[in-house]
Amino acid sequence: MRSVAITSVKPRERSKARPAASAAGSKVYRPYSNWFYLPTAIIYGVLFLVPTFASLYFSLTRWSLFESKFIGLDNFKLFFQEPALVKGFTNTLIYAVITSGSKVVLGLLLAVLLTSQIVARGYLRSVVFFPVLVSTIGVGLTFTVLMNPEKGLINESLGLLGISGPGWLTDPKWALLSVAAVDVWKGVGLATLIYIAGIVSIPREYIEAARVDGATSWQQFWRIVLPLSRPATVTVIILSLIGGLRSFDLIWAMTRGGPGFTSDVIASVIYKQYQAGFYGLSTAGNVVLFITVTAIILPLSWFLNRKEVDL
Amino acid sequence: MSTAELVNHRPARKWILSTVAIVVSLVVFVIPFAFIVLTAVKDRTQSADLSFSWPHQFRFVQNFIEVVEARDYMLVIAFINSTILTVVSVTGMVVLAAMAGFVLQRRKSRWNGFINFLVLAGLIIPPAVVPTIWVLQKIGLFKTMPGLILIEIAYGLSFCILLFRAFVATIPRELDEAAIIDGAGPLRLFFQVVFPLLRSVIVTVVVVQSVNVFNDFVNPLYFLPGDQNATVQLTLYNFSSQFTTQYNLLFMDILLITIPPLIMFLFFNRQIVAGLTSGAIKG
Numbered sequence: 001m002r003s004v005a006i007t008s009v010k011p012r013e014r015s016k017a018r019p020a021a022s023a024a025g026s027k028v029y030r031p032y033s034n035w036f037y038l039p040t041a042i043i044y045g046v047l048f049l050v051p052t053f054a055s056l057y058f059s060l061t062r063w064s065l066f067e068s069k070f071i072g073l074d075n076f077k078l079f080f081q082e083p084a085l086v087k088g089f090t091n092t093l094i095y096a097v098i099t100s101g102s103k104v105v106l107g108l109l110l111a112v113l114l115t116s117q118i119v120a121r122g123y124l125r126s127v128v129f130f131p132v133l134v135s136t137i138g139v140g141l142t143f144t145v146l147m148n149p150e151k152g153l154i155n156e157s158l159g160l161l162g163i164s165g166p167g168w169l170t171d172p173k174w175a176l177l178s179v180a181a182v183d184v185w186k187g188v189g190l191a192t193l194i195y196i197a198g199i200v201s202i203p204r205e206y207i208e209a210a211r212v213d214g215a216t217s218w219q220q221f222w223r224i225v226l227p228l229s230r231p232a233t234v235t236v237i238i239l240s241l242i243g244g245l246r247s248f249d250l251i252w253a254m255t256r257g258g259p260g261f262t263s264d265v266i267a268s269v270i271y272k273q274y275q276a277g278f279y280g281l282s283t284a285g286n287v288v289l290f291i292t293v294t295a296i297i298l299p300l301s302w303f304l305n306r307k308e309v310d311l
Numbered sequence: 312m313s314t315a316e317l318v319n320h321r322p323a324r325k326w327i328l329s330t331v332a333i334v335v336s337l338v339v340f341v342i343p344f345a346f347i348v349l350t351a352v353k354d355r356t357q358s359a360d361l362s363f364s365w366p367h368q369f370r371f372v373q374n375f376i377e378v379v380e381a382r383d384y385m386l387v388i389a390f391i392n393s394t395i396l397t398v399v400s401v402t403g404m405v406v407l408a409a410m411a412g413f414v415l416q417r418r419k420s421r422w423n424g425f426i427n428f429l430v431l432a433g434l435i436i437p438p439a440v441v442p443t444i445w446v447l448q449k450i451g452l453f454k455t456m457p458g459l460i461l462i463e464i465a466y467g468l469s470f471c472i473l474l475f476r477a478f479v480a481t482i483p484r485e486l487d488e489a490a491i492i493d494g495a496g497p498l499r500l501f502f503q504v505v506f507p508l509l510r511s512v513i514v515t516v517v518v519v520q521s522v523n524v525f526n527d528f529v530n531p532l533y534f535l536p537g538d539q540n541a542t543v544q545l546t547l548y549n550f551s552s553q554f555t556t557q558y559n560l561l562f563m564d565i566l567l568i569t570i571p572p573l574i575m576f577l578f579f580n581r582q583i584v585a586g587l588t589s590g591a592i593k594g
Contacts, residue, residue, distance in 0.1 A: 031487060032418035033497040036410040037426075040468055043407070047465035048433060051446050055439035065445055119329035126580070127340045133572040133583070135526045137547045138565040142347055145558065151361040153346065185339070190587060197588035246437045249528040253548070270440060274533075279441045286439045297435055 052290070059284040068280070075284035084261040088269040089288065095180050095251075095265055096244030096296075102184045103240045104233060107191025111229075112221065114192065115199050125196070129189035136186065140253025143182045144169060169255050172262035179254050179263060183247065191236045198232030199225060234304040238297060245293050266292070347569070350562040358559035374563045381550070385538060386564065389546045395456065396531075396542060397524045400463035401517055404471050407464065409513070412475025413505055417487070433469030440533050447534065459535045463524050471516050474586065478512040479505070515586035518579040522572050543568050 059075055061068035079085045114125050131139065146153045149167035158165040168178040202225065210220050248267035251257065257264035257272065264272075266289045273282035342363070350358050351374060353366045379386050415426055443462070444453055452458030482505060490504040528544040535542070541549065550564050576583070 030418070031491050031497055031500055032414045034414065034418075036414040036497070036501070040407045040411040040472075043461055043465045044429070044433065044468055046446065046450070047443060047462055048438060049429075051439045051442035052436060054442040054445065058442055058445075063441075065441075065448065113328075113332060116328075118325060118332060120333055124332055124336055126576075127336050129584075130344075130573075130576060131340065132587075133522050133526075133576050135528075135544055135547065135565075135568050135572070137528050137544050137551075138347075138568055139343075141547065141551050141561065141565060142343055145350075145361050146343065146346065148361055153342075153361070153363045156362070193584060194588050197584075242435060253528075253551070267437075271532075274441055283439060283441045286437065286441070289437050290439070293435060293437060 055283050055286050055290070058280060059287040061280045063280040063283065064277075065279060071280070075281050076288070078281060079284055079288060084264065085269055085285075087261055088257075088264040088266050088285075089292075091176055091263060092245055092265040092267075092289075092292065095176060095183075095247065096241050098177070098180045099183045099187065099244040099247075100237055100240040102180075103188055103191040104236050106184065106188050107195050107236055108226075108229070108233070110188065110192040111195030111199055112225065115196055125192075128192055131186045132189040132193075134186070136249040137253045139182065139186050140250050143178075143185075144254050147178060170259055172259055175255050175259060175263040179251050182254065183244070183250055186250070187240065187243070191240065194235050194239075195229060195232045198229035202228045234301070237304065238301050241300070242293065242297060245296065246289070347562050347565055350558055351566045352563075353559045355557055355559055358562070359556065361558065370559070374559050375567075378560045378563045378567070381560065382538070382553075385541060385549075386543070386546055386567070388539070389541045389543045392456065392540060393525055393542045393544075396460060396463065397521050400460045400467070400524055401520045403460065403464045404467045404520055405513055405516055408468050408471030408516070409475045409506060409509055410501060411468070412472045413479050413501060415472065416476045416479040417484070430469045430472050433466070434473075438466060444533065454535060454537060454540070456535065456540065459531060462530055462534055463527065466530070467520050467523065471520065474512055474516055475509065478509060482508055511582075511585075514579070515582040518575055518582045519586040522575055522583075525571055 062071050147168035149170055155165035166174050168174050206224050207220055210224055251265055251268055255263045257268045266285055270282050270285040346363055352369050352371045354370050357367055447453035447458050490500050531542040531545050547564055550561055
């Protein structure tokens with residue numbers, strides 16, 4: 001094969017060695033053309049990068065889409081003074097931390113359960129995972145009905161047990177937590193799946209060796225499974241934090257930020273200000289969200305990825 | 312089976328644990344879906360009770376017809392719109408991301424770090440909504456289907472490029488070299504030699520992204536408002552304010568919209584799992 005190549009096509013033979021050599025921009029034939037980036041670069045640049053950079057400017061303006069007036073940091077001041085908007089900011093953090101934390105804990109427990117030898121494992125895995133694929137709006141509307149304070153199934157069942165459940169979505173104390181709970185219900189399947197992949201990749205010998213040495217199930221979990229599924233934990237934390245901080249559809253389908261603005265998050269504030277025509281303020285919300293997400297995710301992923309476990 | 316087994320092999324304990332798990336899963340995960348199905352086939356008055364009960368009469372067909380006819384067949388239009396949106400944008404994503412991921416993996420240059428940074432930025436940074444509307448208006452694509460398709464492609468590219476780049480790394484370079492020696496240009500090399508080899512990862516990307524795009528609510532809400540252009544998720548949202556007294560129809564709509572992901576799940580479970588867990592082990 002190789003000898004044929006050398007004798008038949010001389011000029012092209014040189015290009016064979018090219019990929020290994022450093023690309024310095026010389027005129028040699030290249031099989032890997034930079035043109036392949038072009039369509040991606042145009043779409044991504046025009047519809048993602050340009051708006052992202054434009055948002056930095058427009059967040060400093062009063063803006064009607066046609067004309068913009070520079071007003072400095074007024075939008076941001078408003079964002080951190082108006083109680084409704086501040087509430088949106090703190091709620092975003094609470095929501096992200098609660099959903100992410102619950103997904104890590106529940107996902108890990110479910111994954112341990114679903115990799116153990118129990119009956120109907122396939123059924124259990126499917127049923128835990130399926131909600132991930134269902135429309136968020138559909139899930140939100142269904143649970144709005146189930147959480148109805150008087151007639152909903154949840155409070156009816158609690159009533160049978162003698163507990164009078166709160167108005168899950170109508171009580172300001174509970175609204176955000178209820179939505180977060182539904183978010184966990186819908187998203188825990190993904191966390192479980194990621195953990196299952198992590199646990200399955202742990203060599204079985206480790207567990208067997210530990211068992212021979214007389215380790216209890218708890219010790220096996222705490223000393224072997226938990227540390228070795230660290231990459232999975234990192235993935236689950238990062239993914240669910242990004243999702244939680246940006247979350248909009250579920251909250252919008254269930255409470256629309258209500259009652260009042262007690263379950264507003266930044267993403268729903270952005271939508272409300274957009275609907276009200278305050279484009280500058282809405283964009284400022286976007287910049288706040290952008291900064292929040294980067295300020296949390298970048299250091300966190302750097303920190304989590306730094307400490308690798310020795311195998 | 313290389314599964315790490317934590318739970319002991321004592322049979323009694325295994326059976327108790329299994330039973331508890333199955334009962335809990337029925338209550339937590341199955342009942343909500345059963346509730347959707349039951350409410351969708353009830354008549355109007357019974358569905359207004361919001362109770363978890365057996366329907367007095369099964370009105371599957373009538374409810375189905377009523378939902379489809381509501382607001383001048385909006386649901387039919389929405390299904391057509393969603394299908395077009397999903398098919399075109401996912402096709403675009405696959406082709407563009409495969410090309411970019413291929414070159415990104417194969418060609419080492421000083422720009423690679425920067426490109427990788429942009430790809431990750433696309434995963435992390437929340438899109439700036441109003442400025443995007445402003446850009447779309449400037450290029451005349453706001454409130455149009457092509458505009459929304461391009462938006463979905465732009466937001467989905469990062470994830471796809473990551474998957475393709477990782478998969479291209481497993482294809483031996485010798486194949487490229489053999490094709491080049493046989494006289495293939497860059498386009499032929501990619502479309503006739505490499506692209507067919509990407510089949511398994513393409514299936515994964517297609518399945519995961521079609522579910523994503525089909526279920527997307529936020530982008531159609533912002534970039535394609537208006538009843539004529541509604542996608543299925545928007546019909547759900549619109550119906551929810553219109554059908555407050557007709558829960559049977561609302562839940563019939565939810566049921567219909569759940570069917571496409573269900574089909575995906577039944578046929579492509581393995582690919583979905585592969586796509587979603589691809590980052591889990593490497594970290």
